[in-house]
Structures are given as C-alpha cells and as structure tokens.
Amino acid sequence: MSSKLKSVREAVEMIPDGASILINGFYQQGAPEDIINEILAQKKKDLTLYNNDAGEEFVGLGKLIYAGLVKKLVCSWCGLNPLLPKLVEQGKIELELNPQGTFVERIRAGGYGLGGILTPTGLGTIVEEKGWGKRVNLGGKDMLYHEPIRADFCILEAYEADWVGNLIFRRTQRCFGPAMATAADVVIASVNTPIQPIGALEPDHIMVPGQLVDVLVQRR
Numbered sequence: 336m337s338s339k340l341k342s343v344r345e346a347v348e349m350i351p352d353g354a355s356i357l358i359n360g361f362y363q364q365g366a367p368e369d370i371i372n373e374i375l376a377q378k379k380k381d382l383t384l385y386n387n388d389a390g391e392e393f394v395g396l397g398k399l400i401y402a403g404l405v406k407k408l409v410c411s412w413c414g415l416n417p418l419l420p421k422l423v424e425q426g427k428i429e430l431e432l433n434p435q436g437t438f439v440e441r442i443r444a445g446g447y448g449l450g451g452i453l454t455p456t457g458l459g460t461i462v463e464e465k466g467w468g469k470r471v472n473l474g475g476k477d478m479l480y481h482e483p484i485r486a487d488f489c490i491l492e493a494y495e496a497d498w499v500g501n502l503i504f505r506r507t508q509r510c511f512g513p514a515m516a517t518a519a520d521v522v523i524a525s526v527n528t529p530i531q532p533i534g535a536l537e538p539d540h541i542m543v544p545g546q547l548v549d550v551l552v553q554r555r
Contacts, residue, residue, distance in 0.1 A: 339500050339551045340530065346523050346550050347373040350488055353406075355383040357442065357484075357515040358396055359491035362388055362415070365508040366395050367492040367525040369554050375399060381406045385442070385484055387435065387511065389413035400428065409484070411435040431467050433457075437481060439511055444483035446517025453478040489519035492554070493543070496526040497533050500548030501541045509542060516547045523550040 347370060350356070360366030374382075375398050382405050389410055390397030397416050399405050407429040413419045422428040433441065440452045453471070457479050462468050468479030491512045494505035502524055504512055516522050524543075530553060 338498065339549065340498075341550050341552060343369050343373045343525070343552045344377075346370065346552050347377050347379070349521065349523075349550070350374065350379055352379055353381040353383075354379070354488055355486040356385070357486045357489040357519050358384055358386040359489070359510050359512040359515050360387065360395065361507065361510050362390065363395055365492050365504065365510040365512060366390075367490045367523075368395070369525050370490045370523060370552065371396055371398065375402055375404070378402075378404065380404045383407040383409070383486075385409045385438075385486060385515075387411050387438070389416040389419050391415045392418050403427070407431070409433065409438070411438050431465075432462065433467065433481070434462065437462075437468070437479075438484075439514060441481050441484040442511065442514045442518045445485035446514060449483055451480055451482045453480055455479070484518060486519045487521065489515045489522045490525070491515060491522070492525045492527065494527050495531060495536060496524060496548075496551055497531045497536050497545070498551075499533055500524065500543075500545030500551060501536055502526075502543040502545075502548060503536060503540050504542050513542050516543045521549045522547055523552065524548050525552045525554045527554050529553070 409431040493502040495503040
C-alpha cells in the first residue's frame with residue numbers, strides 16, 4: 336500500500352490554477368491554515384472556493400482573497416472581511432451567498448450523488464433575486480431549487496489520523512468536514528498530531544473514513 340503522506344508543498348502542487356476547492360472551517364476553527372498558506376505561497380489563481388465564510392481580511396482564506404487569487408466565492412457570510420464587498424463591486428470577484436443550512440445540504444447532495452436540494456429558505460430574498468436559487472412549485476408549495484455542490488479538491492484539518500487516512504476531529508474543528516470530504520475528487524487533510532499506525536484509532540471515533548482521504552499532510 337502506497338503512503339498517502341506528502342509535504343504541504345507536494346500536496347498543494349497537485350492543485351492547478353482554476354481549481355474548485357471546498358475548505359472546511361468556521362472562521363479559524365478547523366481551517367487548514369498550513370495548506371491555505373502554501374496555496375498563497377504557490378500563487379494558485381482563478382480559484383473557486385466554497386467555505387462557510389470569507390475569513391478576515393488577512394486571516395484564513397481572506398489572505399487568498401486579498402492576494403487576488405480567488406475568482407469566485409460561495410459562502411454563508413462575509414461580514415468580517417471588509418475588502419470582499421469592494422472587490423465584488425469592482426467586478427474582481429464573484430460572490431454567491433447561501434443560507435448556512437442550504438450551503439451544507441448542497442454539499443451533502445453533491446457527496447451523495449443527488450440532483451440538488453429543495454428548500455423554502457431564501458424565498459423572496461437576495462438568494463432568489465440573484466438567481467442563486469430557482470423558484471419551483473411542488474404540490475402547491477413554492478421552494479427554491481439549488482444545484483448540488485461538488486469540487487475538485489477538499490482541504491481540511493483533522494486532529495488525529497492513521498496511515499490509511501481515517502480522520503478524527505477535535506471539538507468544533509469538525510465543522511462541515513465529514514460532509515465536504517464526500518463531495519470532492521481529491522481530499523487533502525492536514526493532521527495536528529503524529530499520524531498513527533493502522534488500527535490505533537478507536538473505530539467508533541472515526542469521523543471520516545480513510546477511503547475518502549487521498550493525501551495526508553503532517554502539520555508542523
């Protein structure tokens with residue numbers, strides 16, 4: 336069995352310009368900072384990012400936005416990044432806002448191979464006005480239809496892992512990681528603690544199975 340372990344440089348070299356990336360984390364909780372920093376260092380550009388939020392101006396994925404590396408951002412909230420609205424107004428970045436529950440369910444749909452989601456959330460709001468969700472009527476009830484989300488890559492941070500890629504998160508680090516790991520072609524996990532031998536992790540504690548994880552990065 337070949338090792339899934341790569342350096343952060345090698346892992347990010349796999350990501351081409353123009354890639355779509357699911358990034359786990361709720362602001363800094365669970366954000367794979369080492370991978371984000373390496374994306375910045377390698378100047379990967381024209382990226383489409385899916386994240387709960389827009390980070391802060393110089394923190395988290397906000398650093399990628401500030402550096403002009405992001406073509407499109409799909410998120411739930413961007414209130415702590417004052418630069419983003421300016422870039423949107425200038426036409427330098429495309430922004431799509433989803434209610435948080437809608438955002439996560441779209442990812443679940445992408446991971447499970449479903450055709451999208453239906454929800455009344457967002458009817459009559461900017462979500463409908465901007466065309467981010469399409470109004471449909473089913474059984475006399477109006478709903479918004481949203482396409483599923485899938486990405487080329489998923490990057491996330493885990494607390495523990497073994498050599499086959501089974502992952503355990505710690506507290507709020509978990510965030511949307513288990514859902515995101517199902518909805519990407521390549522999953523890269525940055526691991527906080529030394530990677531464990533096969534069989535060392537308690538099976539009932541595993542939150543992402545190793546079958547979904549392609550690359551492990553040992554965080555320094």
